[in-house]
Amino acid sequence: MELVKKTDDQGNIIIFKRYHGRAFHKEIPGNVGDHLEKQVTLPFRPDDVLLCTFLKSGTHWVFNITRMIQMKTLQYKSHMAMVExxxxxxxxxxxxxxxxxxxxxxxxxxxxxxxxxxxxxxxLRNPKDVVCSFYTYLSQLRNSSYIGNFDGFLKAFLTEEIISCGGSWFTHTREWNSAICENPDLKILILRYECLKKNLYPNLVKIANFLEVNHDETFLRKVEHAVSFENLKKEHATKAGENKVYEHRADKGRLPVYNKGIVGNWKNVFTVTQNEAFDVVYKEKMCDMGVNLEFDYE
Structure with a gap:
């Protein structure tokens, strides 16, 4: 499948694959359509769990939380099995x-x-923090899908021609929330990144209950400590964070997945003009959503 390479008027370059008119990350192997067709019928087992996020929405963090509770371990794991x-x-x-x-x-x-x-x-995570984290992440990679400044990346983020896995943050959020509303039989737990950051322990209990895994408070408190941002970043800097799969993208395959890990960092990055432009697009694309999409900004 041919890569799409676009250059804007500032010289910023964005690279992605296009399938059915949608943008997909260039790291998806081979032909996107063929690969997705295979994974659609992937045989699942009753105790399988699928973590679903837009890029840079706390995926590695929640993956380790869930895995520790699911596997009854405190061991850090950097590599996630991503179906795409x-x-x-x-x-x-x-x-x-x-x-x-x-x-x-x-x-x-x-x-x-x-x-x-x-x-x-x-x-689900505040998209303003998502775009800041996403840009920082891509800026630290080799063979990156984006080369350029933040302003150019933000403008791309507000369109459908952004590095993604089938749709912009807006499309991803709309389609997931529509599915949740229309499919009451989905076995799904919905978490907010900001709520996890604000009050983690009750959410650990919620995850354990959802997974139907019995854990006492002593163990969950250990998980709470193990998955603090500082501990995860420290563990990721060890051999545990290395992965040969990603050696073409980062030294020793250690992806720069841990940046600041805070809520509201967008306030330190966005200009007034950028924030106003974002709010216009957000209102246009999300105003008719049937769910509460208010985000904690502090």
Missing amino acids: YEDIGILDNVKSPRLFATHLTYPFIPKAAKEGQIKLIYV
């Missing part, structure tokens, strides 16, 4: 209990997930 990036054979050979992750927007997720055969955890 991994070979189907590799996914199928993962031992149970399995935790997969995806950035795909709802229409492209595996059939079994749509049919309520497995549990889904969906995490």
Whole structure:
């Protein structure tokens, strides 16, 4: 599949794959359509869990939280089995209990997930913080999908031609929320990044209950400590954060997934003009949503 490479009037370059008129990350292997067609019918097991997020929405953080509770361990793990990036054979050979992750927007997720055969955890984050974290992340990678300044990236983020897995943050959020509203049989837990940051422990209990895993308070308190931003960043800097799969993107394959880990960092990045432009697009694209999308900014 041919890569789409676009250059704006400032010389900023963005690269992605296009499938069915939608933008997909260039790291998705081979032909996007062929790969997605294979993963749609991926055989799932009853105790599988699929973590669903837009890029840079706390995916690695919630992955480690969920995995620790699911596996009854405090061991850090940097590599997630992402259904849109991994070979189907590799996914199928993962031992149970399995935790997969995806950035795909709802229409492209595996059939079994749509049919309520497995549990889904969906995490939503303030898009203003998402775009800041996303830009910082891409700026630190080799062979990056974006080369340029923040202003150019923000303008791309507000369109459908942004590095994604089937849709912009706006499309991803709309399609996931429509699916949640229209499919009451989905086994899904909805989490807010900002709520996790503000009061983590009750959410650990919520995740444990959702997974139907019994854990006492002593263990969950240990998880709470283990998944603090400082601890995860420290663990990621060790050998545990290395991964040969990503050596073409970062030294020793250690992706720069931990930036600041705070709520409201966009206030330190956005100009007044950028914020106003963002709010116009946000209002236009999200004003008719049937769910509460108010975000904590502090």
